[in-house]
Amino acid sequence: MNKQLRRAAYRTGMFLVSIALVAVFWELYKVVGPEKGGKLFGVAILPRSNDTAMPHLWEMLSRYAEPEMRGPHSRQIWLVVLQGAWFSFRLALVGFVIGSSIGVALAALMTRFKTMERGLLPYLVVSQTVPLIALAPLVVSWGGKLHIFGFTWPRWLSASVLGAFLAFFPIAVGTLRGLKSAPAASLELMDSYAASWKQTMFKLRFPAAIPYMVPAFKLGASGSVIGVVVAEISTGLKGGIGRLIIEYARQATGDPAKVFTAVFGAAGLGLAMAGLVTLADVLLMRNRPKETTT
Amino acid sequence: MSAVHVAGVSKIFNQGTPKQVDALVDVNLTVEPGEFVSLIGPSGCGKSTLLRLIANLLEPTTGAVTVNGKTSAQSRLDQDYGMAFQQAGLFDWRSVAKNIELPLELKGWDKEKRAARAQEMLELVKLPEFADLMPWQLSGGMQQRIAIARALAAHPPLLLMDEPFGALDEMTREYMQGELLRICAETKTTVVFVTHSIPEAVYLSNRVVVMTPRPGRITEVVNVNLGANRSEDTRAADNFFSGITAVREALRGTHADHANAGAVRGVEDR
Ligand SMILES: Nc1ncnc2c1ncn2[C@@H]1O[C@H](COP(=O)(O)OP(=O)(O)O)[C@@H](O)[C@H]1O
Ligand SMILES: [Mg+2]
Numbered sequence: 001m002n003k004q005l006r007r008a009a010y011r012t013g014m015f016l017v018s019i020a021l022v023a024v025f026w027e028l029y030k031v032v033g034p035e036k037g038g039k040l041f042g043v044a045i046l047p048r049s050n051d052t053a054m055p056h057l058w059e060m061l062s063r064y065a066e067p068e069m070r071g072p073h074s075r076q077i078w079l080v081v082l083q084g085a086w087f088s089f090r091l092a093l094v095g096f097v098i099g100s101s102i103g104v105a106l107a108a109l110m111t112r113f114k115t116m117e118r119g120l121l122p123y124l125v126v127s128q129t130v131p132l133i134a135l136a137p138l139v140v141s142w143g144g145k146l147h148i149f150g151f152t153w154p155r156w157l158s159a160s161v162l163g164a165f166l167a168f169f170p171i172a173v174g175t176l177r178g179l180k181s182a183p184a185a186s187l188e189l190m191d192s193y194a195a196s197w198k199q200t201m202f203k204l205r206f207p208a209a210i211p212y213m214v215p216a217f218k219l220g221a222s223g224s225v226i227g228v229v230v231a232e233i234s235t236g237l238k239g240g241i242g243r244l245i246i247e248y249a250r251q252a253t254g255d256p257a258k259v260f261t262a263v264f265g266a267a268g269l270g271l272a273m274a275g276l277v278t279l280a281d282v283l284l285m286r287n288r289p290k291e292t293t294t
Numbered sequence: 295m296s297a298v299h300v301a302g303v304s305k306i307f308n309q310g311t312p313k314q315v316d317a318l319v320d321v322n323l324t325v326e327p328g329e330f331v332s333l334i335g336p337s338g339c340g341k342s343t344l345l346r347l348i349a350n351l352l353e354p355t356t357g358a359v360t361v362n363g364k365t366s367a368q369s370r371l372d373q374d375y376g377m378a379f380q381q382a383g384l385f386d387w388r389s390v391a392k393n394i395e396l397p398l399e400l401k402g403w404d405k406e407k408r409a410a411r412a413q414e415m416l417e418l419v420k421l422p423e424f425a426d427l428m429p430w431q432l433s434g435g436m437q438q439r440i441a442i443a444r445a446l447a448a449h450p451p452l453l454l455m456d457e458p459f460g461a462l463d464e465m466t467r468e469y470m471q472g473e474l475l476r477i478c479a480e481t482k483t484t485v486v487f488v489t490h491s492i493p494e495a496v497y498l499s500n501r502v503v504v505m506t507p508r509p510g511r512i513t514e515v516v517n518v519n520l521g522a523n524r525s526e527d528t529r530a531a532d533n534f535f536s537g538i539t540a541v542r543e544a545l546r547g548t549h550a551d552h553a554n555a556g557a558v559r560g561v562e563d564r
Contacts, residue, residue: 185383192349192377193400194370203396207387288386289430 023057030054055257060264063257077258081244081265088228088240089269091156095163096224096273100217102164103171110172111179111205112197128169132227136162136234159231159240166223174216178209211288214281221273229266241266295363297452297484298325298348303357305343305510316509317343321357323503323512325486327451330478332487332495332502334541340510341488345454348486349377362451373397375452376445380460382437384429384444391416391425394444401448415443418477435466439473446481453478456488468529471497475524492545496520496537497529504544514544 030049037053038046047053064081067074106124110117139161143153182205190200232242241262248259305318318340325331333341346352347359350366361369369375376397384393391412398408416422419439429437438458445453459467471494478485489495495502496518504514518537520528528534 183381183383185379185381186385188351189377189379189383190400191351192370192375193373193397195400199400203399204385207385210387287389287428289428 026054026057030056052253052256055260059257060260063255063261077261081241081261084239084241084244084262085265085269088225088232088242088266089272091160091232091240092163092221092224092228092269092273094157095160095165095228096167096221098160099164099167099220099224100171103168103216103220104175106168106172107175107179108201110176111201117176124169124172127165132162132166132230133234135165136231139231140235155235155237156239158235159228159237159242162231163224163227166227167220170216170219170223171213174212174219175209178212178216179205181212182208210284214277214285217277217280218274221277222270225266225270225273229269241269295327296324296360297327297329297362298323298486299360300324300344300348301358301360303344303347303354303359305340305347305352306355309355318347318354319509319511321510321512325484327484328482329500330475330485330487330498332489332499333505334489334492334495334502335505335510335545336507337490338510339505339507341490341505342456343510344505345456345486345488349375349454373401373448374450375454376448376450378438378441378445378453378455378458380457382429382434382441384437384440386428386430388429389425390421390427390429390432390440393429393440394447396444397448411447412443415447418446418480419443419473433466435462435470438462438470442474442477446477446483449481451482451484453483453485455485457490458487459494460489467494468526472524472526474498479522492538492541493529493534496534496541497524502537502541502544504541514547516540516544 033049033054034046035048035050037044037048040046051059064076064078066077068077068080106120110120136158140155140158143155143158143161146153179201186204186208187200190204195203228240229242229245231237232240233246236246237243244262245259245266248255248262252259300321300323303318303321304316307313307315307317321340321344323331323344333344335341343352347354348361348366350359350361350370359366362374364372364374384390385396388396391409394412394415395403395408398411403411413422413425416425419442421436421439421443424432424436424440429440432440441458442453445455459470462470474485475498477483485498487495487498497520500517500519502516502518503512504516505511506513516537518533518540520531520533520537
């Protein structure tokens with residue numbers, strides 16, 4: 001237990017150090033980088049280091065405490081970003097739940113039927129090469145046409161569906177690998193007890209799959225956030241962090257620090273989702289041998 | 295009624311393909327209730343295959359297997375046997391007690407009954423205070439004892455073991471052999487035991503079944519029977535050594551089967 005705590009502390013430390021390194025690099029580049037950007041063989045490769053393109057970190061941070069817009073009734077920006085993040089978080093959570101249900105169901109199906117795996121897996125791989133930006137408007141228009149049993153498709157659900165679209169794939173693949181990781185001897189043992197497929201699934205395959213499922217679910221969690229944010233941006237859905245990013249990006253010339261407040265909000269959102277999975281990981285793996293705890 | 299009856303059984307893997315393996319050919323074996331029978335032979339002679347046929351984890355290509363007078367399929371459904379492998383194969387995510395309860399859980403026993411039986415089994419393998427530990431906190435020998443407890447949890451009349459002590463060090467191994475004999479005597483369990491250790495087979499068994507590979511078959515059955523009251527002293531006794539010699543010669547005879555005159559071998563042994 002003590003060892004686990006130390007490892008957690010070490011990881012947190014490394015995380016903070018890596019953030020600090022990025023911050024130092026950012027400020028360093030502002031000192032040494034070319035003001036108007038750098039060109040190599042006529043191609044712009046070095047970003048501009050001026051305050052419009054790369055505002056100072058302290059400007060970004062202090063921007064949080066200032067009002068969103070000029071005017072008497074404007075709220076402070078940290079509150080706006082937090083509310084946007086919370087809105088997107090809920091959409092991402094819905095997408096994550098849908099995506100992981102589909103991913104786990106597909107993995108179970110592919111474990112049950114070998115032909116399923118051979119027939120389905122290539123399509124799953126291809127599905128991930130469809131660009132999200134192209135898919136987003138399609139999903140919105142399909143959803144808009146859906147009216148079943150008095151159910152009208154809310155616009156936000158399209159964003160969740162796109163989150164699910166990015167989340168399900170790593171989850172399906174990771175869970176499939178995990179379900180297949182149960183040792184042959186253990187499967188034989190279950191057979192010798194004449195265990196049913198369902199019993200073998202829930203008492204052996206799924207518990208054995210958890211070490212594989214956790215990293216897959218982490219990928220899926222960040223996938224659901226990316227899906228939702230990109231969907232918000234490309235469909236112009238109001239209320240979320242994606243919308244804030246495009247809005248603030250338009251104001252970047254006059255208020256360069258503003259857009260970064262929203263970008264960090266999106267990053268925090270991804271971390272919060274991954275944190276949820278880590279929490280589940282710690283709970284599920286607390287009694288396992290230490291080597292397999294990732 | 296025999297505990298195990300194997301009649302004219304062959305097992306051919308990948309029949310009719312270039313990868314065809316005649317794992318077992320015309321095997322006949324009867325094990326009586328309460329007997330301890332070992333299967334011994336070089337690797338690849340079909341010991342595990344024969345055990346899996348008895349367990350109904352494989353279907354014979356020809357012939358029939360009955361366990362407790364039922365088809366092997368029926369006796370698997372009825373959990374008439376318990377099984378233990380070289381790797382203890384305990385589930386990491388279950389406590390020791392919960393591992394022992396696994397077969398009972400699958401049978402639908404209720405919670406109190408399961409817990410009581412798990413405790414009874416822990417007493418049997420002399421690890422009564424280990425119920426709440428996790429398997430990985432136990433030594434290899436202890437894990438194997440838990441695996442035996444799990445195999446016997448439903449009180450099956452038959453125990454099938456495939457090199458269960460193969461991964462243990464020599465000291466632990468001898469201790470486990472003594473424990474296994476005690477446990478089987480207490481529970482009156484019939485055992486079919488796969489090993490490739492001659493002393494182990496002789497020390498444990500009433501009969502040692504000697505097998506040869508390519509194609510896998512039974513070449514000889516050696517009666518050893520060191521008596522009911524075996525102890526560590528038995529390992530120094532004359533009849534222990536003569537048993538070892540008998541099994542060794544049976545094994546060697548089968549090795550030289552094609553080169554030497556089999557008839558001469560046969561005369562020597564009888
Ligand atoms: N599932 C299988 N498919 C094909 N060949 C197998 C299979 N299982 C065992 N064999 C072959 O059958 C022979 C006997 O194997 P096995 O019973 O495991 O031997 P032993 O346990 O005596 O070492 C070996 O040649 C092995 O390669
Ligand atoms: Mg074997």
